[in-house]
Amino acid sequence: xxxxxxxxxxxxxxMDAFGHVNNVQVLRLLEEVRVHAFEDLRDHGGxxxxxxxxxxxxxxxxxxxxxxxxxxxxxxxxWITAVGGASFEVGYEIYDAVDGAAGGGGxxxxxGGERTVYVRAATTCVAxxxxxxxxxxxxxxxxxxLESWTDEPVPFRRRSR
Amino acid sequence: xxxxxxxxxxxxxxMDAFGHVNNVQVLRLLEEVRVHAFEDLRDHGGxxxxxxxxxxxxxxxxxxxxxxxxxxxxxxxxWITAVGGASFEVGYEIYDAVDGAAGGGGxxxxxGGERTVYVRAATTCVAxxxxxxxxxxxxxxxxxxLESWTDEPVPFRRRSR
Amino acid sequence: xxxxxxxxxxxxxxMDAFGHVNNVQVLRLLEEVRVHAFEDLRDHGGxxxxxxxxxxxxxxxxxxxxxxxxxxxxxxxxWITAVGGASFEVGYEIYDAVDGAAGGGGxxxxxGGERTVYVRAATTCVAxxxxxxxxxxxxxxxxxxLESWTDEPVPFRRRSR
Amino acid sequence: xxxxxxxxxxxxxxMDAFGHVNNVQVLRLLEEVRVHAFEDLRDHGGxxxxxxxxxxxxxxxxxxxxxxxxxxxxxxxxWITAVGGASFEVGYEIYDAVDGAAGGGGxxxxxGGERTVYVRAATTCVAxxxxxxxxxxxxxxxxxxLESWTDEPVPFRRRSR
Numbered sequence: 001x002x003x004x005x006x007x008x009x010x011x012x013x014x015m016d017a018f019g020h021v022n023n024v025q026v027l028r029l030l031e032e033v034r035v036h037a038f039e040d041l042r043d044h045g046g047x048x049x050x051x052x053x054x055x056x057x058x059x060x061x062x063x064x065x066x067x068x069x070x071x072x073x074x075x076x077x078x079w080i081t082a083v084g085g086a087s088f089e090v091g092y093e094i095y096d097a098v099d100g101a102a103g104g105g106g107x108x109x110x111x112g113g114e115r116t117v118y119v120r121a122a123t124t125c126v127a128x129x130x131x132x133x134x135x136x137x138x139x140x141x142x143x144x145x146l147e148s149w150t151d152e153p154v155p156f157r158r159r160s161r
Numbered sequence: 162x163x164x165x166x167x168x169x170x171x172x173x174x175x176m177d178a179f180g181h182v183n184n185v186q187v188l189r190l191l192e193e194v195r196v197h198a199f200e201d202l203r204d205h206g207g208x209x210x211x212x213x214x215x216x217x218x219x220x221x222x223x224x225x226x227x228x229x230x231x232x233x234x235x236x237x238x239x240w241i242t243a244v245g246g247a248s249f250e251v252g253y254e255i256y257d258a259v260d261g262a263a264g265g266g267g268x269x270x271x272x273g274g275e276r277t278v279y280v281r282a283a284t285t286c287v288a289x290x291x292x293x294x295x296x297x298x299x300x301x302x303x304x305x306x307l308e309s310w311t312d313e314p315v316p317f318r319r320r321s322r
Numbered sequence: 323x324x325x326x327x328x329x330x331x332x333x334x335x336x337m338d339a340f341g342h343v344n345n346v347q348v349l350r351l352l353e354e355v356r357v358h359a360f361e362d363l364r365d366h367g368g369x370x371x372x373x374x375x376x377x378x379x380x381x382x383x384x385x386x387x388x389x390x391x392x393x394x395x396x397x398x399x400x401w402i403t404a405v406g407g408a409s410f411e412v413g414y415e416i417y418d419a420v421d422g423a424a425g426g427g428g429x430x431x432x433x434g435g436e437r438t439v440y441v442r443a444a445t446t447c448v449a450x451x452x453x454x455x456x457x458x459x460x461x462x463x464x465x466x467x468l469e470s471w472t473d474e475p476v477p478f479r480r481r482s483r
Numbered sequence: 484x485x486x487x488x489x490x491x492x493x494x495x496x497x498m499d500a501f502g503h504v505n506n507v508q509v510l511r512l513l514e515e516v517r518v519h520a521f522e523d524l525r526d527h528g529g530x531x532x533x534x535x536x537x538x539x540x541x542x543x544x545x546x547x548x549x550x551x552x553x554x555x556x557x558x559x560x561x562w563i564t565a566v567g568g569a570s571f572e573v574g575y576e577i578y579d580a581v582d583g584a585a586g587g588g589g590x591x592x593x594x595g596g597e598r599t600v601y602v603r604a605a606t607t608c609v610a611x612x613x614x615x616x617x618x619x620x621x622x623x624x625x626x627x628x629l630e631s632w633t634d635e636p637v638p639f640r641r642r643s644r
Contacts, residue, residue, distance in 0.1 A: 016498065055224075059220065063216075178334070183335060350507050
């Protein structure tokens, strides 16, 4: 319920010499999704995390299928997986719906259908005080909004050793 | 012993609007380190992993201190943490030596000194057959060379939930 | 008449350490505009210039006002300024309408109002045969479609010496 | 005489899906060359143009031959073509020496040999006051140093209409 979908624009230049969206550029796409979701947070009465300061402390990314460049934006789910005192974790999934790349249309409910998942990822964000340059605690409002977005942990397939 | 140091050039444009090297660009730097190390592998009688095909299946990155742009390349250790039948894991550490950013000079051994670590990361690479577009097994030579580079697991501080 | 407007998405990361959209990333935005316009050409019965092969031979770019990052896409006009036997020139203007995207407000009709122009640019594209790796002549269909898009030369302010 | 050569590192990711260094990334390489030359200026007793503020007002770039990625840095000449009251023009040439970096062999002295030129470009830089956010005049020292670097105009092959 708390997941939201942010369609993200892939640039032609996100492809590398192998003709697929480069694995590093996938993180760039996720940054865009995060920026849009954080601004969306402000529109919903929350604080702007961009302005109040947030720093990336950790990324974990799993590439499940090659993402191919296309003109239409790619749907990406973004949600919160955990909220701590001074940090929170973001989950993402880049995918295509079962009936096609560009919004499908295709009638029918995807009964039994499964989405094609290209990427799953998690980011640990640490609240940061721009003035002092140090970590800070999340405000009550920030915690409240972030918790209202919380959903399942990212279902990673493999974990590093 | 098996770790090797690849100095990597940071571009001015790797900084983002916050004035630090952007977290996504850190992955770009690690890609460069990997490419140089893989070519180095060829020079030492091994295969060129770039040519025979390798795909990134997973990244895990931990940001420990802000990396600031400078003209001189930043030392980065790269090594292998595990070799499987069709994949292998790469470890990295971006750091500065204890006596300074640009190669120090400073005579003496850094007795008791510790390096400043900016980033630790791990990448899972899957061998890939460019012709068939499918995963493939590592060759005996590839395994041999990769195993000779093997060193400790990446000492991550925190793991995601 | 022949100019078309392609709204282009600016990424947060297009800003550099000075907090403005980096001058090089402006060229990246123009590449995206070009790619979208070229695909649009295909949709209108023309050839896909991306597939049949086009190479950039020259860019000229004039930066007139700092472009600031925002969530909403930035309107960009693109048109053709000249068509030759094996090449053609593209013109662009990145702007905000007078009561525009960034700050809007302004009620009044833009009677006599002027747009804020951030960038004007021109690109020389050379038709290219992907198979032979050599320049080629534009086909009759390509010329016809490109000519139907032709409009005024780019009104650059200053020229290099 | 006043031209200086700055070898610039090309990243694997500077290639696009066509397998050549992307035309926009060429501008990125030139930015790096400029940054290094400007810092070099400081080392020679001049001001740091990066710190005192310089803004790019115009680029003109000519692509003469495809630049292919390689591990070794690519030699790039940079020099000043004109100095005005509040601005100056930079010229560049990216090239390989006649018995050059990429494949060398050669042997013989380059008697009468010519370099392979990949790119020629010019950038107009405007002095900028970071505090007031407005253009400013070049200082006497800045003019003096820049004039000592002055050399021929960039020998562009074609000019736009």
